[in-house]
Amino acid sequence: MKKFTRLSMLLALSVALNVIEASLPLFNGYIPGLKLGLANIVTLFIIYKFSLKDAFYVGILRVFLVGILRTGLFSTTFFFSLSGVLLSIACMYLAKNLFKLSIIGVSIIGSIAHSIGQIITSILLLQMTSMIYYLPWLLLFSIPTGILVGIICKQLVKFYDEVLSFE
């Protein structure tokens, strides 16, 4: 029950982060699909502190909630997010268990997988093969955004271990 409550709070947090991120005019418009990926902090945290199954539940529910709130259910943006989230969770889990990466490295892998998932969907769904030209840009930007998300998540894990687990 405690776990269920915590996961619900994390889900709410990830939706909030997604909405906040959409309102930041930081990179809007220059390169399609480019964003900080703040909601990935929550996904990454769940992979580390809960389980793969929980990460998938929260990730998929987040895409549905953001779809209802902001982008519209079953719109193209919805399918972009869904494919990005699913591929990034799978890749982050594999990277965490197969390679000796720290949380920052795993976060970069997640960021890259999210970009690749979106590009694959845009090619399959919209036949936009020209999206592939944005891949080098997305790869380049996935390094700083991945590091940022990784550092925040590292602090979050530390905080969780020190404070919340003593309850």
Place this chain on the structure above:
Amino acid sequence: MNKNDIKLIIIVLFITVMLFSLSLFQKKASIANVYHENDLILEIDLSINKTYEVDGDNGKVVIEVLNNQIRVVEENSPYHLCSKQGFIGNSGQSIICLPNKIIIELPNNELDTEVS
């Protein structure tokens, strides 16, 4: 951050640089094809600086080639979208003048022009 993270970053940067150089290498168009309603009416060599005139549905369309790039200088249309677009020079790009039914395409097959 540990050693493997840095290795990962270096690998990703390497792939990015590879992809960038690949796209730069591919993106040099040497010829331009001008179509009017799907009929090829003019083939332009982009290495020669010259001005061309073709007949569109709303009158003459003036096309200019300068430094391996091509643009539409003058045309008669409501919004002048294709003359506002400016120069293009990479293969795969195109200028479409819909009111005049004129399409300028920069094809990818550079090998054909190198042979001739």
